[in-house]
Amino acid sequence: MTNFIFKNPTKIIFGKNTISSISEEIPRDKRVLVTFGGGSVKENGVYKQVQEALKGFTFFEFWGIEANPDISTLRKAIALGKEEKCDFVLAVGGGSVIDGSKLIAAGILYDGDAWEIVMKRDWTANKALPLASVLTLPATGSEMNAGAVISDRANKEKFAFYSQYPVFSVLDPETTFTLPSHQVACGLADTFIHVIEQYLTTTDQSPLMDRWAEGILQTVIEIAPQIRENQHNYDAMANFMLSATMALNGFVSMGVSQDWATHMIGHELTALHGLTHGHTLTIVLPGTMWVMREEKGDKILQYGKRVWNIEGSDRVETIRKIIDRTEEFFRSLGLKTKLSENGAGVETIDEIERRFEERKVKFGENRTVDSAVARKILEKVF
Amino acid sequence: MTNFIFKNPTKIIFGKNTISSISEEIPRDKRVLVTFGGGSVKENGVYKQVQEALKGFTFFEFWGIEANPDISTLRKAIALGKEEKCDFVLAVGGGSVIDGSKLIAAGILYDGDAWEIVMKRDWTANKALPLASVLTLPATGSEMNAGAVISDRANKEKFAFYSQYPVFSVLDPETTFTLPSHQVACGLADTFIHVIEQYLTTTDQSPLMDRWAEGILQTVIEIAPQIRENQHNYDAMANFMLSATMALNGFVSMGVSQDWATHMIGHELTALHGLTHGHTLTIVLPGTMWVMREEKGDKILQYGKRVWNIEGSDRVETIRKIIDRTEEFFRSLGLKTKLSENGAGVETIDEIERRFEERKVKFGENRTVDSAVARKILEKVF
Numbered sequence: 207m208t209n210f211i212f213k214n215p216t217k218i219i220f221g222k223n224t225i226s227s228i229s230e231e232i233p234r235d236k237r238v239l240v241t242f243g244g245g246s247v248k249e250n251g252v253y254k255q256v257q258e259a260l261k262g263f264t265f266f267e268f269w270g271i272e273a274n275p276d277i278s279t280l281r282k283a284i285a286l287g288k289e290e291k292c293d294f295v296l297a298v299g300g301g302s303v304i305d306g307s308k309l310i311a312a313g314i315l316y317d318g319d320a321w322e323i324v325m326k327r328d329w330t331a332n333k334a335l336p337l338a339s340v341l342t343l344p345a346t347g348s349e350m351n352a353g354a355v356i357s358d359r360a361n362k363e364k365f366a367f368y369s370q371y372p373v374f375s376v377l378d379p380e381t382t383f384t385l386p387s388h389q390v391a392c393g394l395a396d397t398f399i400h401v402i403e404q405y406l407t408t409t410d411q412s413p414l415m416d417r418w419a420e421g422i423l424q425t426v427i428e429i430a431p432q433i434r435e436n437q438h439n440y441d442a443m444a445n446f447m448l449s450a451t452m453a454l455n456g457f458v459s460m461g462v463s464q465d466w467a468t469h470m471i472g473h474e475l476t477a478l479h480g481l482t483h484g485h486t487l488t489i490v491l492p493g494t495m496w497v498m499r500e501e502k503g504d505k506i507l508q509y510g511k512r513v514w515n516i517e518g519s520d521r522v523e524t525i526r527k528i529i530d531r532t533e534e535f536f537r538s539l540g541l542k543t544k545l546s547e548n549g550a551g552v553e554t555i556d557e558i559e560r561r562f563e564e565r566k567v568k569f570g571e572n573r574t575v576d577s578a579v580a581r582k583i584l585e586k587v588f
Numbered sequence: 589m590t591n592f593i594f595k596n597p598t599k600i601i602f603g604k605n606t607i608s609s610i611s612e613e614i615p616r617d618k619r620v621l622v623t624f625g626g627g628s629v630k631e632n633g634v635y636k637q638v639q640e641a642l643k644g645f646t647f648f649e650f651w652g653i654e655a656n657p658d659i660s661t662l663r664k665a666i667a668l669g670k671e672e673k674c675d676f677v678l679a680v681g682g683g684s685v686i687d688g689s690k691l692i693a694a695g696i697l698y699d700g701d702a703w704e705i706v707m708k709r710d711w712t713a714n715k716a717l718p719l720a721s722v723l724t725l726p727a728t729g730s731e732m733n734a735g736a737v738i739s740d741r742a743n744k745e746k747f748a749f750y751s752q753y754p755v756f757s758v759l760d761p762e763t764t765f766t767l768p769s770h771q772v773a774c775g776l777a778d779t780f781i782h783v784i785e786q787y788l789t790t791t792d793q794s795p796l797m798d799r800w801a802e803g804i805l806q807t808v809i810e811i812a813p814q815i816r817e818n819q820h821n822y823d824a825m826a827n828f829m830l831s832a833t834m835a836l837n838g839f840v841s842m843g844v845s846q847d848w849a850t851h852m853i854g855h856e857l858t859a860l861h862g863l864t865h866g867h868t869l870t871i872v873l874p875g876t877m878w879v880m881r882e883e884k885g886d887k888i889l890q891y892g893k894r895v896w897n898i899e900g901s902d903r904v905e906t907i908r909k910i911i912d913r914t915e916e917f918f919r920s921l922g923l924k925t926k927l928s929e930n931g932a933g934v935e936t937i938d939e940i941e942r943r944f945e946e947r948k949v950k951f952g953e954n955r956t957v958d959s960a961v962a963r964k965i966l967e968k969v970f
Contacts, residue, residue, distance in 0.1 A: 207826045209603025214596070220843065221591025374595075410823075413810055414831050417803025425796040441792075444589045448842065449796050457839060460830065461602065 207412050207461035214456050216350045217374040220448070222440075224378050225255040225340055228296065229263075231374050232338065236294035238265035239287045239314075241307045243272065243299040250384045252342055256298055266290045268310075271299065274357040274364065274476055274483070275306030277321050284313035284320055287335075297339040297372075300389075301346025301483075304339045305354035308369045311335040324356045329369040339375040343385060344447040345393035345484055347400060347454025349375035357477065364477040377451065379444040383437055390433060391539035392484030393450060398426050398535075399487040400453040403465045406495070407571040409504045411462040416508070419458045423513045425449050430539060467569035468494045471580055474558045479550055488536035488543050493583035494575075495529045501572060545588045555584040589794050589843035596838050598732045599756040602830070604822075606760050607637040607722055610678065611645075613756050614720065618676035620647040621669045621696075623689045625654070625681040632766045634724055638680055648672045650692075653681065656739040656746065656858055656865070657688030659703050666695035666702055669717075679721040679754075682771075683728025683865075686721045687736035690751045693717040706738045711751040721757040725767060726829040727775035727866055729782060729836025731757035739859065746859040759833065761826040765819055772815060773921035774866030775832060780808050780917075781869040782835040785847045788877070789953040791886045793844040798890070801840045804831050805895045812921060849951035850876045853962055856940045861932055870918035870925050875965035876957075877911045883954060927970045937966040 219227050232238060240256065247253040268283040287295070287310060295314075297307035312334040313320035323329050330352060341349045348354060352371050357364045382390070405419035426449055432442040452458070471494075472486035481489075495506060503525060510516040510528030518524035536543050545554065562577035569575040575583075601609050614620060622638065629635040650665040669677070669692060677696075679689035694716040695702035705711055712734060723731045730736060734753050739746045764772070787801035808831055814824040834840070853876075854868035863871075877888060885907060892898040892910030900906035918925050927936065944959035951957040957965075 207603070207823060207830070209606060211599065211601050213599035217593065217595035218842075219593050221589070224591060412827055412830065414803060414807040414827055414834065417806055418800055421796060421799025421803050424799055428795055441589060444843070445794055445796055448589070448794065452796065460600075461826070 208463070210461045212456055212460055214350065214371060216371045216455075218350060218377060218451065219374060220377045221444075222378060222380055224376050225252065226259045228256070228338065228340065228376060229259040229261075232263065232294060232296065234263065236263070237290060237292045238263055238294045238296050239283070239290070239292035239310065240265050240267050240296045240298060241271055241283060241303055241310060242267065242269045243303045244270070246384075247298060247342060250342075250381060252298065252340065252381050256340060265296075266292060271303045271306040273302045274355070274480075275302045275309070277324070277356055277358045278360070280306050280309050280313065280356070281320060283310045287314040293335055295335050295337045297337065298342070300341070300343030301348045304341070304348040304372070305346065305356065307337055307339070308334070308348070308354040309356055309367075311337040312369050321358065324365050324367045327365075327367050329367060334370045336373045337370065338373050340381075341375055341377050341447070342381045343389060343393060344382060344450035345396040347451055349377065350451045350455040353454075355473065355483075362477045364473045377447050379440055379447050382443045382447065385437070387434070387437065387540065388482070390437060391541055392482045394426055394430050394433070394446065394484075394539055395488045395536055395541060396484030397446070397450040397453045398423060399468060399484070399491055401458060402491065403469060404459040404462065406502055406505050406509060407463045407465055408502070409508055412460070415458055415460055415462045420509070420512050422449050422453050422458065423509075427513070427535065430535075434539070463571040465571045467575040470567070470569045470575075471558065471583060474561060475550065475554070478554055478557060479548065481548060485541055485548075488533075488539075488541045489545055489548065489587055490583060492529050492533045492543065493587035495525075495532070496586050497579060497582045498570065498575070499525050501574065543587070545584060552588070555581055555588070558584060590845070592843045594838055594842055596732065596753060598753045598837075600732060600759060600833065601756060602759045603826075604760060604762055606758050607634065608641045610638070610720070610722065610758060611641040611643075614645065614676060614678065616645065618645070619672060619674045620645055620676045620678050621665070621672070621674035621692065622647050622649050622678045622680060623653055623665060623685055623692060624649065624651045625685045626652070629680055629724060632724075632763060634680065634722065634763050638722060647678075648674060653685045653688040655684045656737070656862075657684045657691070659706070659738055659740045660742070662688050662691050662695065662738070663702060665692045669696040675717055677717050677719045679719065680724070682723070682725030683730045686723070686730040686754070687728065687738065689719055689721070690716070690730070690736040691738055691749075693719040694751050703740065706747050706749045709747075709749050711749060716752050718755045719752065720755050722763075723757055723759050723829070724763045725771060725775060726764060726832035727778040729833055731759065732833050732837040735836075737855065737865075744859045746855045759829050761822060761829050764825045764829065767819070769816070769819065769922065770864070772819060773923055774864045776808055776812050776815070776828065776866075776921055777870045777918055777923060778866030779828070779832040779835045780805060781850060781866070781873055783840060784873065785851060786841040786844065788884055788887050788891060789845045789847055790884070791890055794842070797840055797842055797844045802891070802894050804835050804840065805891075807831050809895070809917065812917075816921070845953040847951075847953045849957040852949070852951045852957075853940065853965060856943060857932065857936070860936055860939060861930065863930060867923055867930075870915075870923045871927055871930065871969055872965060874911050874915045874925065875969035877907075877914070878968050879961060879964045880952065880957070881907050883956065925969070927966060934970070937963055937970070940966060
């Protein structure tokens with residue numbers, strides 16, 4: 207194990223009928239900027255519950271934060287927040303609304319253009335308004351971490367930055383019952399691959415972190431078919447919501463190395479083709495596993511044995527089976543796992559290679575995933 | 589899953605040579621009361637590292653917090669803290685020093701006698717000084733939770749109360765290399781049974797929490813023989829330290845029921861016979877499992893299958909095997925698991941039954957462990 211520092215101060219309020227608790231969690235004297243995505247919260251009752259809870263508060267609504275929140279939209283929210291002198295941000299929605307609101311919370315206190323905050327990458331030591339969330343789509347873990355990913359559609363770019371943790375997040379599994387099944391599938395995939403990024407490196411770093419990572423993977427595999435069958439299964443949706451939050455809040459990454467190459471390549475697929483984040487990961491991961499099979503071989507075998515019960519005497523053949531089984535799982539969620547099935551041509555591979563070459567990036571736990579390796583990964587999943 | 593609220597704000601600073609970081613974590617203007625147990629930290633270098641880190645701070649030392657911290661000792665520390673106008677408490681030691689320091693941190697700001705704080709049971713909404721810790725003995729989890737257990741030897745009593753979380757805790761696994769092997773054994777047992785108390789109830793509450801609980805149990809079982817063989821094995825001790833902290837910080841109990849009957853009976857054995865806390869649990873648990881086998885049967889079978897790989901067609905016989913295997917594990921740590929091996933006579937059972945009867949307590953996840961059931965449990969492990 208390597209040295210680490212862990213601190214996660216977010217308060218999680220979890221369960222049925224918990225949205226009303228925001229009235230006790232937000233100080234009465236705050237001027238609250240409430241941020242939303244599209245109108246789905248008006249249909250599923252969440253908006254009404256939030257309105258009810260905020261009776262007596264001074265609050266301002268900002269609507270229209272899109273999937274993969276765009277800097278141009280967020281600039282408008284920041285302008286509203288500055289104009290109304292807001293001093294608290296409440297994000298109501300999925301990971302995109304919460305991610306975008308992290309930039310809004312920082313941008314309201316920043317004099318320059320908010321994209322500069324993104325490009326500074328780490329805003330954790332700088333000022334931001336307190337932020338809280340009402341989560342409606344389990345996937346990104348943004349409700350209990352300090353990360354956010356912001357897009358600039360004008361320049362087809364997408365970057366992560368770090369800011370403050372939400373003060374509190376309300377997780378009511380019933381808000382997820384009416385989500386589109388594609389979003390649920392992407393959320394399950396996102397949860398799964400967040401864990402993989404923190405787990406599928408080398409063996410013998412921490413048996414406890416390995417067990418906890420495997421525990422989330424096993425849980426997602428167990429609940430996915432129940433959710434596909436009935437999205438109103440409260441316990442299944444509750445465990446999905448809990449798993450998604452636990453998958454990216456630092457609980458499974460203490461003292462161990464991390465990868466994230468699959469995410470970095472996936473972000474480019476979203477930037478270039480608008481694919482949902484979780485979906486891009488299911489396309490890239492089987493390629494990453496295959497191309498990196500020498501570095502990651504022992505861990506892939508441990509993963510296969512413990513999570514899928516796959517063992518074999520031929521090392522390469524067993525690794526191939528484990529990767530195939532993983533891809534099958536993604537396809538069982540209803541996701542298409544090949545680039546060519548998703549409207550991408552060979553020019554996508556060329557462009558991503560060019561960008562990585564230009565930025566001189568090296569991803570992965572050993573910093574070995576450069577532009578050439580990224581090309582190999584994408585060719586494998588074409 | 590049931591509704592829950594989770595918040596754990598403690599900052600964990602984990603790894604080699606991390607004690608020096610306390611100089612950056614404690615504000616310079618604080619008057620620090622530094623609390624210690626016996627003199628072992630003078631022998632293993634911890635005291636020197638703490639002294640070095642506190643150069644330039646105004647601090648006062650209080651020595652002599654014993655195992656199962658006694659109210660009479662803590663009263664003296666509180667008097668010193670009041671006299672010197674301390675406004676920060678730094679506990680350097682194991683769970684007893686940290687538990688005791690939680691009462692000290694509350695007591696310095698309290699006008700009455702500190703035992704009143706214990707008897708109020710829940711001090712979380714009341715004032716206490718900020719507390720931090722340098723942990724030297726993995727076991728109780730006190731370094732990352734709000735609980736504490738205080739003894740009153742004069743009246744042979746021992747009670748838990750709840751206060752604030754430590755602001756930060758420094759966990760350097762190297763501080764554990766020279767611990768007496770009996771203390772390490774008790775720490776491993778304590779870690780194991782903390783998890784059992786939050787896990788061994790009923791099945792199908794949360795597959796994720798089950799996996800995480802089993803993950804700690806599997807890790808303790810995996811590292812225990814490595815630790816018994818070589819207490820200077822850094823990775824094994826680091827994973828022990830991490831497991832002990834994760835076993836009782838709320839991470840494995842989200843949305844699930846909890847038991848704690850074994851602890852409540854164990855506390856009485858410490859109060860009456862001075863046995864080390866972790867050791868008392870290894871005596872009581874096999875009895876709890878056997879006597880409660882109808883309520884807990886399905887979960888015992890899940891535990892046996894997943895953690896010990898024990899399965900069988902005869903339900904009762906399989907449960908018996910699983911309990912025997914658990915007890916064998918405790919004995920492999922060098923602990924004697926029968927009451928009669930540990931200086932307790934039948935009068936101990938009579939006295940605990942009498943106390944539980946007098947207090948009209950009902951413990952366990954279904955509140956079914958009363959004085960009569962406690963007698964059955966103790967008779968089983970006599």
